[in-house]
Amino acid sequence: MLILLCTSSADSDKYVLENIHGRTSIRNYSDDPVPDEKIRELLRAAMAAPSSRNVQPWLFYIVKDREKLDRLAAGLPYAKMLGHAQLAIVVCGDTGKGSPNEEQKMNWVMDCSAATQNLLLAAHALGLGAVWTGVYPYAERMHVVRETLQIPDHVIPLNVIPIGYPAEYPTPKDKWNPENIVSGFDAKAD
């Protein structure tokens, strides 16, 4: 009797790295609805991100309402795909969380960006397509999102993530560039 268990921990590493490299921005979606169970998995992944002092300053607006998606599509640049996305998740920073001093006030940006990346990676793993469309720090875009979703002043919309099943499969860009790495920088000292 021969039993082969193909899955090793090495495979698990490989899948994680493949998922990171296979993820790319998806801007065309099919009409298939996205089950709530998958939306919950995306949010669960987002909330697993690290945050400064573990403040977890994120707040996620789920937008399924067609009229609101269309208003966002019309009001935001680079976000026309919201017009045919099944839903959007708007990742926001709640500046009322924690007791920030002047410098700590910025931390929600990093924390919510890490949460967004988790969300995008989980979407790709679950067979969904998504794309990060920037809102903060553009005053006009923030205004459109605030008005459409009635977001209170202490909450800042960082981005809008349209989500759906992919109707396109673009090849991810290979962005490896050794020039982005500074090592042996002693040699550069003067």
Place this chain on the structure above:
Amino acid sequence: MLILLCTSSADSDKYVLENIHGRTSIRNYSDDPVPDEKIRELLRAAMAAPSSRNVQPWLFYIVKDREKLDRLAAGLPYAKMLGHAQLAIVVCGDTGKGSPNEEQKMNWVMDCSAATQNLLLAAHALGLGAVWTGVYPYAERMHVVRETLQIPDHVIPLNVIPIGYPAEYPTPKDKWNPENIVSGFDAKAD
């Protein structure tokens, strides 16, 4: 009798989500050296992050030099673990990349945070431990990192990531919190 239990795409999804949820901050490291091959995998993962207008504004300083690691450990708060980390990767934003207007100038923060999260997830997948220690926007911390690594003015250090093989295996926090989700917000409209 031949039984083949091979990895299906469903398993691949599972591993990706498990890796996201299994990652946690590791602050104690063994003395085992980290091979350059793994460091390259971390950087490759970081560079696979999305960036605004695909500017890829990141720059990664690799710090292996013990004297520099010790200087960073002494000069930064919450970074004593650098004293026994095998290396650190300092994720920086190169504000000279792209041609930013006033608002676009902020985008490197989100882009480099997404790259950092990719790096942390890849580290966990590869059996390494790491932790995000914040540098930007704290003026004193940025000064210490700049001086130690001779970082030019147009490059802004976002964080310092100490890296090594784990000498501790803390249980990741369960940060799932439905109160962070705003859905059916029509009901809240007045």
